[in-house]
Amino acid sequence: xxxxxxxxxxxxxxxxxxxxxxxxxxxxxxxxxxxxxxxxxxxxxxxxxxxxxxxxxxxxxxxxxxxxxxxxxxxxxxxxxxxxxxxxxxxxxxxxxxxxxxx
Amino acid sequence: xxxxxxxxxxxxxxxxxxxxxxxxxxxxxxxxxxxxxxxxxxxxxxxxxxxxxxxxxxxxxxxxxxxxxxxxxxxxxxxxxxxxxxxxxxxxxxxxxxxxxxxxxxxxxxxxxxxxxxxxxxxxxxxxxxxxxxxxxxxxxxxxxxxxxxxxxxxxxxxxxxxxxxxxxxxxxxxxxxxxxxxxxxxxxxxxxxxxxxxxxxxxxxxxxxxxxxxxxxxxxxxxxxxxxxxxx
Numbered sequence: 001x002x003x004x005x006x007x008x009x010x011x012x013x014x015x016x017x018x019x020x021x022x023x024x025x026x027x028x029x030x031x032x033x034x035x036x037x038x039x040x041x042x043x044x045x046x047x048x049x050x051x052x053x054x055x056x057x058x059x060x061x062x063x064x065x066x067x068x069x070x071x072x073x074x075x076x077x078x079x080x081x082x083x084x085x086x087x088x089x090x091x092x093x094x095x096x097x098x099x100x101x102x103x
Numbered sequence: 104x105x106x107x108x109x110x111x112x113x114x115x116x117x118x119x120x121x122x123x124x125x126x127x128x129x130x131x132x133x134x135x136x137x138x139x140x141x142x143x144x145x146x147x148x149x150x151x152x153x154x155x156x157x158x159x160x161x162x163x164x165x166x167x168x169x170x171x172x173x174x175x176x177x178x179x180x181x182x183x184x185x186x187x188x189x190x191x192x193x194x195x196x197x198x199x200x201x202x203x204x205x206x207x208x209x210x211x212x213x214x215x216x217x218x219x220x221x222x223x224x225x226x227x228x229x230x231x232x233x234x235x236x237x238x239x240x241x242x243x244x245x246x247x248x249x250x251x252x253x254x255x256x257x258x259x260x261x262x263x264x265x266x267x268x269x270x271x272x273x274x275x276x277x278x279x280x281x282x283x284x285x286x287x288x289x290x291x292x293x294x295x296x297x298x299x300x301x302x303x304x305x306x307x308x309x310x311x312x313x314x315x316x317x318x319x320x321x322x323x324x325x326x327x328x329x330x331x332x333x334x335x336x
Contacts, residue, residue: 023192053273
């Protein structure tokens with residue numbers, strides 16, 4: 001599949017997930033239990049992007065020793081929990097990473 | 104000033120503080136897309152057609168890992184499943200709209216617009232033009248997203264690779280999840296999903312580690328919420 005075709009399909013899926021419930025649902029077809037479970041979707045999916053991004057090196061192998069990303073991520077988490085600020089979390093995490101690799 | 108415009112502008116105003124983190128996110132997306140060898144046109148097409156930060160980033164991540172189309176599609180679907188929740192929550196306020204408006208509103212239903220419009224809708228249940236609030240917020244986000252994508256495309260050809268900007272991907276998602284780190288059930292789900300994705304990265308076939316890890320994480324969430332009821336901090 002060409003990149004463009006794939007992008008169009010991904011766009012369709014994205015649109016349909018946004019559209020389907022608005023189009024189909026008439027109030028309260030979803031009970032609270034399903035709502036509650038759906039609220040865990042970010043916590044279930046984002047770590048699958050976060051963790052490999054930190055622990056897997058460019059060759060696809062597990063990288064636990066001398067990995068500056070681990071310390072930088074811990075700093076980012078601490079900053080995030082204390083400040084609750086998304087921007088501060090990203091930038092101080094990146095700054096910590098650059099500090100470790102360049103200084 | 105007429106009602107629709109006023110509500111539209113309220114949406115723009117309400118989403119504005121949330122646009123601050125969108126700026127680096129869009130720039131990072133543009134930079135990475137160029138770094139990974141996509142053309143500027145393809146990159147812009149992605150931001151217009153998909154118009155979803157998380158979906159676009161995971162698309163890049165998986166395409167650079169050599170994942171198949173099917174895996175990319177299902178992973179994008181998985182990342183997007185949170186929109187089902189948004190639609191579910193908003194549907195009671197939007198069920199009177201005609202199909203055209205529902206289509207337009209759906210295109211603009213991004214995280215930031217959902218967050219502020221959901222609050223607005225609850226306070227203005229009777230207002231029949233209230234959907235303009237979501238369109239205002241969504242369009243605000245859309246414009247910022249396109250501009251920052253273009254800035255990123257431009258910067259992508261300048262920024263040296265050794266800056267390690269790919270690390271910005273996990274950092275951005277980490278930042279989006281930061282409030283969940285305080286809640287015990289979420290934290291357990293995060294650790295389980297992350298561990299499975301990391302350990303399964305090389306082992307799970309077809310680079311389906313995102314789907315496998317997310318499914319496992321969600322199953323754990325289902326079990327834990329059943330036994331412990333409400334989440335506590």
